[in-house]
Amino acid sequence: MVAVRLLDLDAVAMQRQGIIPGYAPMRGQEAAQVGSAAALDRSVDFAFPTYRELGVAIELGIDPVSYLASHQGAWHGGLWNPAETHLAPLNAVVGGPVTHAVGWAMGARLDHTDGVAITYFGDGASSQGDVHEAMNFAGVYRLPVVFFCQNNGWAISVPTEAQVAGGSVAARAEGYGLVGNRVDGNDVVAVYRATEAAILRARSGGGATVIEAMTYRAGPHSTSDDPGRYRTLDEEQEWLARDPLTLAEARLRELGYVDAYFTGVEAQARDLAAEVRNGVAALDARPGEEMFDFVFQAPTASLLEQKRSWQEASRG
Structure with missing residues (x-):
């Protein structure tokens, strides 16, 4: 999570310096992404990201330079092999990866494999028609899918309460015969346990689950966005008090981890960020x-x- 935080901050800096043309920050959502991806069986499960899942990519072992190649413009779908890594290419279509995941899950069912698809989307994307069709299809065929919604509070500049009817995204699951579960998206252990349970349920033939991880987008929607135009500083400060890295560190300290451990983690993350920056800057244009x-x-x-x-x- 520390490595993801530093890589995310550095990606924003690289955009400001012209090394990459655009980027969608995910600061504040590290626990939701790392915790959910950690629950996957990388040999059989498959993840379908949007354009904001840096934490998922890093947890699944994707080279950060290969991941950021798509943002740098050197390659439109990233420089990793989806068939080997079980991470689909980035998807900038709002709600797009959800239908892809359901299609993959149907294939897994027909092939009689144990694979489970997890698909990521935001609270804004949950209002897309494709998402509703995908959930209905998954419900009818009891497909092995985990619909993982990162509810970060804002669909660009529109607050969740202004565009999600029915109380919550998780509440919609019941209408499709799915299980709905709302969790603390800033608690990495809670996210991991909820995702693990959903995957085990899907793998055993129990069908799909909608997980709504309540978190917060600490930065802008993209590097061309100004969140100060539509939300207050008080709101941001309230969520920063529940920073997922701070919560995770407090939990680890309760388990006996000491300063030397955290210093080492920080140093490793900074070394990685420096390597990635050099690697992205050195990328050549593709043929x-x-x-x-x-x-x-x-x-x-x-x-x-x-x-x-x-x-x-x-x-x-």
């Missing part, structure tokens, strides 16, 4: 031909003609 190579498994005649025309134009 232009790749915009054609990964559209279809078998390229069409029209696509091949476009590629040929582009190559001729590029040679000038």
Whole structure:
């Protein structure tokens, strides 16, 4: 969680310095992301992220440079292999990864595997029609899916209470025959236990679960956003008092961890952040031909003609 925090802060700094063109910060959501991803069985389960799941990627072992390559613009879907890592490419479509996860879960069911899909989305995305269709489909077929909603309080500039009817996102689960569970998204242990229970339930044929992790987006929606225009400093300070890293450290100190441990964690995280910064800055532009190579498994005649025309134009 400390490494994720520092990498996230450094990604914002890299955007300000022109190293990456844009970034969606996730500061404040470390417990929700790391705790949920830690509950996955990386050999069979599959995670479907949005564009804000840095913590999920790091917990699943993705190289941070490979992850940030998509934000740097060097590669549109990240430089990791989804088939090997079990983390799908970043998805900037609001609610988009939810339908993908349900489709994957149906495939896992048909293949008679033990795999469970977990899909991430925000409270704003929960109002998308695709999310409702996906939950209904998962309910009808009792699919092995965990719908993991990070309710960070704001759908960009719209507060949750202004766009989520029915009291909560978790409450909607009952309408689709799913289990709904609202948890403290800043408590990494609570998140881990809730996700573990949902995964075990799905793996045993019990169907899907909607987890609503109540957390807070401490920074802006994106590096082009100014949260000071729509929320108060008092609100931010109230949530900062429940910072997930502070809560996790307090729990560890109760278990006997001492200053030397935390100093070591901080040092390792800072070394990693420095390595990642250098790695992202050193990324070269990808070959232009790749915009054609990964559209279809078998390229069409029209696509091949476009590629040929582009190559001729590029040679000038």
